[in-house]
Amino acid sequence: MNSAELLQFVASGLQNGAVYALVALGFTLVYASTGIINFAQGEFFMLGGMLAVAGVRAGLPLPFAALASVVLTASIGLLFERVALRPRRDSGPTVLIIITIGGSMVMKSLARHAFGPNELSLPPFSPGVPIVFAGASIDRQVLWIWGLTIVAVVALTFLYSKTKLGRAMRACSLSHDAARLMGIDTARVVMISFGLAAALGALGGVAVAPLTQTAFDVGSRAGLKGFAAAILGGLGNPIAAVVGGLVLGLLESLSVAFISSTYKDAISLVVLLAVLFLRPQGLLGKSRREKV
Amino acid sequence: MKMRGRLLTVVVVLALGSALVAGCAQGKRGASDGTSAKPYRIGAVLSLTGTYAGLGTPEQNAIKLEAARINAAGGINGRLIEVFYEDDGTDPAKAVAAAARLIEQEDVLAIIGATGTGQTMAIRSEIARAGVPQVSMAGGSVVTDDFDPLVFQTPWPNRIVVPFTLKALKARGLTKIALISDTSGYGTDGHDIIVKEAAAAGIEVVAEQTLNPGDTDMTAQLTKIKGAAPDAILMWNAGKEAAIVAKNMQQLGMKTPLVGSPGNGRKEFIEGAGAAAEGFRFAAGKVLVPAAYGTDSEPYKVANDFITRYTKAYGTPPDIFAGHAYDAFLVVVDALGRVEGDVTPGSLRDAIEKTSGLVGIGGTFSYSATDHNGLTMEELVLYRVADKTWVLDQ
Amino acid sequence: MSLLSVRGISKRFGGLTAVDDVSFEVFEGTIKALIGPNGAGKSTLFNLLTGFERPDAGSVSFGGTALGGKRPHEVVRVGLARTFQNTQLFEEMTGAENVLVGMHPTMRTGFMAGALRLPSTRAEERDARERVGHLLRLVGADQYADTPAADVPHGVRRLLEIARALATSPRLLLLDEPAAGLNNAETRTLATCLRRIRDDGITILVVEHDMGLVMDVSEEIVVLDRGRKIAEGPPLLIQKDAAVIEAYLGEEAVYA
């Protein structure tokens, strides 16, 4: 295998990895402020792509359609939190998780009713020939995906460390009671994190649709991969989510390169399990001691 | 004690409920007996939701369209046709329940379906027990290779398409091929037959790669394939990943010809792959370009008529799956018209097996006691995508 | 006779030495108290004794056998039961069921016998419930036998936990701040209860902040400050110990 080929495998891994990372960021955001895993996160990814296609079909210019889709999906996320999760905020995490599973079933099925069972296409953001870098060729849309991932991470890191809302979110992640005592409106923070998570998922969905097309059923897989990436990196911090996503993507493409394309998903899962068993807090997570 | 009480209350309610329902169901069936000139009852097990929703929906559209047309014309033998649709949700177990329901509660004469190979195979025991003929719209070779006197099939199975495609490749001088197939039943079936038949067709398979349904990037597999320097890439799958393969090839600057399977004869592929779809070739029946039949031929008229009516009814031209469903329905209706004496599942099965020269969308069907697929390579042509549509590749 | 003997035990968390070379003995049939300002390392010491934490150095021997390396449930089976500073009751189970769980090590029913409800299982179950009733009466929580732990008043929760610990048939009972959050009357009941337990032949080691209770019930006191043992002796001597007074005054200066 020459270096250009190897680089191509790496590029492929980083492309998928960036998508996983965007979904993982959504998981991590919701987990940080609520302590639950939002199983509807993959459906936000699906909605992002589908709504953008609908926008383009309705005659909106692509950038507006993309933006409108992200905003609309974020509102759906907010609404979902407000209507279905807020009333049961004080129930245990399993109840909330099952509600998100119910939500994902409804969203997926409604999308099928609204957009039909077939896959839909979205035009690329900036059409043109692929960029060739050291023998590896990279689709222009992939540059968009990478760019958006970087923007999302930088923005989230800034949000967490520099803004009042970010501090409120971090306070919520430590303890809701403590955050409330500090005068933080925890309900609002949770709702905003759902909105942001939905927006991130949608952003991923919009960015990927021109490459892969989209359909009502792409959410489950996206959610699965994103969840795996978030766990692999370590739940609760944006950088870890991105690292988890990229590592997962690379594992898959390198499995194709060196082992077998049939078992690539299984191989990456085995590695994930191994990491989980040996280092349950994930690659970058901090181990949390249980207080006796 | 308390918990056991509750638990058993649940069980009691469940049991009482089912007993009640059972009684009602029986009453219902009793009422439908003894009516003269009642409609012929046909069952259809379709994947209207789940993974194959995109296949089952046009299938249902086609059957609905044809049933309405035949009933509007007075039905068959002066009796109307009533079709009972069941959704199997792309789940074999649900397909079994669906078939059992059609047989037990609806007393159907025949079952059309299922959409997928797995579902088709799953309902076999139900079919066998009731002796009801089944006409499947699934393309898996196993459906008719694993022979069952009750089971018929309308799509071109890989057993026919693969040798045709390999022959076409050979004829075009493309003898070193790389194979990329998906891990679904359709892709695996195609893969196995290609590997088995390649040598006989004078084709060498120099690379084999797989993709999983739902994969979003195939550059890794294609980079492996690129290293093997094939004359052509043969892709065997039916899902949206096909467009990604085409686009990834373009991205990698691969000029190798890409040849696909009938499963790629969908407009979504052309839309999804865009410019990368140009020059893509695949084998399929003549329905996509009916002119291939010859414009004054009977098949041309049948296909053109169906395409016109379908497009008018649903605003989009039929895809190959709608065609398979049309054929399956046509096979049953045609046999109904030929049954002499009492129409029973058994006599209907015999009539279906005697189908001969029946012009459908996928081709001209002639079943026999040993061939329940009824199509030959003659029905296939090679298509090429040019200017965002299918043209014949001569 | 020494029942528990702690020799030079130490535990570090990162840079912080929570327990630093502590040694002491607990004699059979006595009540011993472990006191010290907040953060002195009392709870950590408890965790070291009961297997919830591993010591970095030192050894613990109980009735002649070394406890080193034993896991929490094994420590319980040796005869050393504990309660927690933050009560660890099973909130959705009733008071009686909570105590029944404490009978776990002394009962034998496994999955198979339980599933089949063999006669031996039923007999064992009956005996266990009888003993649980006795223990609930002993600690004075019998009217909460059928109340889910989540609905039991705070003071009684600690009593339930003591009953659960007693159910394991311990030789040594380790109580972590049993009087925390109790009112005066409840504390007096607790003192009576502790003496009754001691009189039944169970040795007690108690971590406690309530000096009244400590001076009242204990025969000997160990004082920890910042992980080190600074004094040990009978209550009257400890009350006059200069190092102890200084440690507590220092704490008051901080927390006043």
Place this chain on the structure above:
Amino acid sequence: MARFLTPRILGRALPVVACGVLFLVPMLTDDRYLFKVLTFVGLNVIVIAGLALLFGFAGQISLGHAAFVGIGAYTCGYLTAARGVPWIVAVIAGTVLAGVGGFLLAIPSLRLKGHYLAMATLGFNEIMSVLFVELRPVTGGNDGLRGIPFASIGAWKIDTPAGNYLLVWGVAVVVLLLTANIIRTRPGRAMRALHGSELGALASGVDTGRLKTEVFALSAGIAGLAGALYASSVGFISPSTFSLEFSVLLIAMVVIGGAGSLAGPVAACALLTLLPYADALIPGLSKELIALIQDWEADISGFVMILVLLFAPGGLAALGRRLGGTSARGAGGVQ
């Protein structure tokens, strides 16, 4: 006096009546479709009994139970169809193998909690899904495994839907009784203690590590038993049946039924399993409505899940207790 006796009389009489009615169904009807559907309910009830032990009582989540059902189904299917092994031996083999699988997965998962355990079991399910497709000599790949013979013991063949229904529900009732017994005795209390507070359980002398592996293996074994029965009931198995979605649905049944209850999850299981067939079980619905229900089934299930949990966070068990007028208790409340 009579007032106090009523619950006891009911408690004794109900089991007999329930079993009687359940096993009388075959005499009231000969609708094979009905038997099929009720057989599916019975199979799911078996899985749910095991999962309720693991998740509802011991508090250990598993998003991999569909894989254990699959292990049981493929073991039984392969042994009977391809190797001609007697049915009863194959069922035991399927049960044991699934139990061993659960045991092997439980050991490294001991340290994992909550979401991490969910991910590990989910990953296991996905890996098994790949293996079910790829181990073609045994599983038949995507084409599935066909021609699995009906249950038979010696020369006695259970080949009618009614017979199968009785077999599956017979096993289901036995499994339910055994699990109910476990819950009320020492191992069950230890499980609930583990769920309530692992520290408290350890301090009570419960070997929580061993308990977790035992419950995991038992629960997986019960799932395998259901799988083995599924294989011989349907006669055909293919990988898509044992997917992650099925695992998720199983967990949803337990949560909707109510953690810490057996009756609740069984009820939820029956309701959710029957939902897709509701159109066929409720007579007199128009064909259009039936088509509509089938089309919107996933939406309805999703909404039902959300609504039940919104208005009864303790699940059906808590709802039942409230309707039954029992005084408000902790969410567990099982005696």
